[in-house]
Amino acid sequence: MEIKIVTATIKLLDKLYAIEEQCFDEEAFSKRQIAYLLTDYNTIALAAKDNDTTAGFIIAQIDVESNLEFGHIVTLNIPPNYRRKHVATRLLQEMESMLKQRGINECRLEVREDNHIAIKLYQTIGYQTIGKLECYYGKKHGLYLKKSL
Numbered sequence: 172m173e174i175k176i177v178t179a180t181i182k183l184l185d186k187l188y189a190i191e192e193q194c195f196d197e198e199a200f201s202k203r204q205i206a207y208l209l210t211d212y213n214t215i216a217l218a219a220k221d222n223d224t225t226a227g228f229i230i231a232q233i234d235v236e237s238n239l240e241f242g243h244i245v246t247l248n249i250p251p252n253y254r255r256k257h258v259a260t261r262l263l264q265e266m267e268s269m270l271k272q273r274g275i276n277e278c279r280l281e282v283r284e285d286n287h288i289a290i291k292l293y294q295t296i297g298y299q300t301i302g303k304l305e306c307y308y309g310k311k312h313g314l315y316l317k318k319s320l
Contacts, residue, residue: 172221172233172256173178173221174219174220174221174226174256174258174261175219175220175221175260176217176218176219176220176262177217177219177228177233177237178216178217178221178311178318179209179216179217179228180209180216181206181209181210183225183228184188184202184206184209185207186204186218186225187209187218187225187228187248187263188202188205189248190225190227190228190248190249190250191205191248192249192251193248194226194248194249195248195253196222196276197309198214198265198283198308198309200246201268202204208230208232208246209230211232213232213233214230214231214232214245215230215231215233215266216228216229216231216261217230217265217266217271218250219249219253219258219261219262219278220315222254225249226249226250226253226256226258226276227247227248227249227253227258227259227262228246228247228248229238229244229246229247229248229262229263229265229266229284230245230246230247231243231244231245231246231266231270232233232245233273233275237278237304240274240275240280241272241276241277241279241280241317242266242267242275242277242278242279242320243279243280243281244263244266244278244280247259247262247280247289249262250309254288259289259292260292260296263292263296264296266303266313267318268318270320271320274300276320277317277318277319277320278298278317278318278320279301279315279316279317279318280293280298280315280316280317281307281313281314281315282313282314282316283306283307283308283311283312283313283314284303284311284312284313284314285311290314293316296318297318297319298317298318299317299318300314300315301312301315301316301317302315303315312315
């Protein structure tokens with residue numbers, strides 16, 4: 172398996188939406204929302220490719236809070252057959268590198284508090300919990316994490 176990280180464009184919309192549906196239930200972004208994110212000038216979208224197969228994707232936006240620009244990972248999706256193969260780590264590292272190139276020094280994300288595998292991954296690469304998000308995922312709570320880049 173040779174994973175290549177490429178820019179995700181609107182041409183991949185159907186594949187990305189199919190992965191989104193595999194990864195999330197009621198929290199899934201709609202196809203229209205993903206299309207918007209892929210075409211927003213303030214968004215960076217990357218896909219992991221294994222030959223012609225899309226092995227996952229990540230989308231981040233550059234947000235501003237109190238005059239501080241930061242990267243905000245909106246979604247990170249890896250289909251079940253590509254999990255535990257370091258695809259998510261590769262996507263996160265590439266996204267963080269791209270954010271740094273744009274002068275961004277901090278990255279934030281949300282994760283469902285019962286998604287222990289994702290939380291462990293984020294903590295392993297340096298993300299720290301900065302808050303709890305009550306009922307952020309429907310009836311389930313989330314955690315708010317950040318990392319200095």
